[in-house]
Amino acid sequence: MPKKLHPQTQAIRGQMEKTGFREHSAPLFLTSSFTFDSAESMAASFRGEGDGIIYSRYNNPSVDELVAKVCALEGLPAGFATGSGMAAVFASIAALVQQGDHIIATRALFGSTHQILTSILPKWGVRFTYVDPENPETWSAALRPETVMFLTETPSNPGLKLVDLKAAGKFSKDNDLLFVVDNCFATSIIQRPADYGADLVTHSATKWMDGQGRVLGGLLVGTEEVMEKVTFFCRHTGPAMSPFNAWVISKSLETLHVRLAAHCASALKLAEWLTDLPMVKAVHYPYLPSHPQYELARRQMTAGGGIVTFELAGGIEAANALLNRVEICTRSSNLGDTRTILTHPATTTHSKLTPEERASVGISDGLVRMSVGLEHVDDLKTDLLLGLQP
Numbered sequence: 266m267p268k269k270l271h272p273q274t275q276a277i278r279g280q281m282e283k284t285g286f287r288e289h290s291a292p293l294f295l296t297s298s299f300t301f302d303s304a305e306s307m308a309a310s311f312r313g314e315g316d317g318i319i320y321s322r323y324n325n326p327s328v329d330e331l332v333a334k335v336c337a338l339e340g341l342p343a344g345f346a347t348g349s350g351m352a353a354v355f356a357s358i359a360a361l362v363q364q365g366d367h368i369i370a371t372r373a374l375f376g377s378t379h380q381i382l383t384s385i386l387p388k389w390g391v392r393f394t395y396v397d398p399e400n401p402e403t404w405s406a407a408l409r410p411e412t413v414m415f416l417t418e419t420p421s422n423p424g425l426k427l428v429d430l431k432a433a434g435k436f437s438k439d440n441d442l443l444f445v446v447d448n449c450f451a452t453s454i455i456q457r458p459a460d461y462g463a464d465l466v467t468h469s470a471t472k473w474m475d476g477q478g479r480v481l482g483g484l485l486v487g488t489e490e491v492m493e494k495v496t497f498f499c500r501h502t503g504p505a506m507s508p509f510n511a512w513v514i515s516k517s518l519e520t521l522h523v524r525l526a527a528h529c530a531s532a533l534k535l536a537e538w539l540t541d542l543p544m545v546k547a548v549h550y551p552y553l554p555s556h557p558q559y560e561l562a563r564r565q566m567t568a569g570g571g572i573v574t575f576e577l578a579g580g581i582e583a584a585n586a587l588l589n590r591v592e593i594c595t596r597s598s599n600l601g602d603t604r605t606i607l608t609h610p611a612t613t614t615h616s617k618l619t620p621e622e623r624a625s626v627g628i629s630d631g632l633v634r635m636s637v638g639l640e641h642v643d644d645l646k647t648d649l650l651l652g653l654q655p
């Protein structure tokens with residue numbers, strides 16, 4: 266294929282080579298291992314020669330196809346696919362730090378990422394400091410001689426606060442830190458951290474990439490240098506993605522750009538509509554001019570994303586009433602699905618945080634997270650009104 270294709274074309278045409286059956290749609294390689302023509306070719310494979318296909322914990326054609334497509338979408342040369350987004354996030358840190366190292370992370374990370382930093386890494390002597398995502402000028406106060414990594418996520422979940430990727434890239438470069446970005450919320454269709462110098466980008470493919478709520482998956486894509494370490498770590502610790510899940514997600518990538526455009530268009534419409542409702546105290550959406558970082562959103566994102574969060578004046582009772590009364594929207598903790606999903610972060614995804622921690626990342630009791638699906642937007646409005654009206 267010509268190299269200069271648009272990412273969306275690569276997500277469609279970046280298929281593996283055809284087998285002898287001349288199939289049009291890429292086949293699924295549901296096999297744990299591969300065979301060799303001779304003892305010599307097997308030995309050569311283990312020396313790192315040949316096509317490198319040996320065992321599905323290392324790689325597999327179905328998985329490799331997915332990884333190659335995500336590399337094209339993110340504009341990064343190398344990658345590895347994991348069984349879940351958290352396996353990717355954990356590998357992105359564990360493969361690159363050692364005892365005594367220190368990480369600077371923006372506050373308001375995904376709940377389980379917060380658990381890795383607070384409860385798992387300290388067991389191995391790796392420390393971290395949270396910094397304010399919105400104020401890059403305050404970050405240098407957190408620097409220590411042993412700081413090796415800047416870890417961030419933008420937009421954040423569920424507060425939809427943005428981190429200035431250009432500032433984060435510069436801060437990381439100036440201080441010789443690995444710059445690691447969880448790009449799950451925006452996806453590479455909307456935002457490409459590599460354009461700002463990211464060394465490593467992670468995804469929960471469970472979300473928008475699969476987009477239909479079927480399979481779990483995670484992706485790591487990065488520079489050759491960083492991915493060499495990450496791949497070594499993953500091959501030997503075993504978080505590999507199932508070929509079946511890779512096959513499903515790879516097919517989903519063919520429609521990612523059209524799905525995302527539709528998700529974002531509906532999300533913006535609903536965000537605007539919610540803003541005018543009296544029972545809604547505040548609406549958070551990066552492409553609403555009322556978002557405090559609207560200008561930044563326009564600079565680093567090509568659309569506002571598929572998540573809208575809003576605060577109900579009636580607090581927890583109003584949030585419960587909304588979640589209990591809707592008939593189309595689903596109560597679930599997932600996001601990035603064709604079906605609109607409502608979540609109440611304070612009592613579910615973020616219930617493990619203390620009330621102070623929740624307050625510090627903007628999660629009030631009346632906050633509802635909506636992952637906007639692909640249903641007709643008028644049906645969604647009617648459904649939401651069932652739950653919003655007194």
Ligand SMILES: *Cc1c(COP(=O)(O)O)cnc(C)c1O
Nearest residue numbers: 349350351375449450469471482
């Ligand atoms: C869901 C999510 C993850 C974790 O992904 P899983 O596939 O559920 O393991 C990590 N980061 C963000 C931003 C997410 O939304």
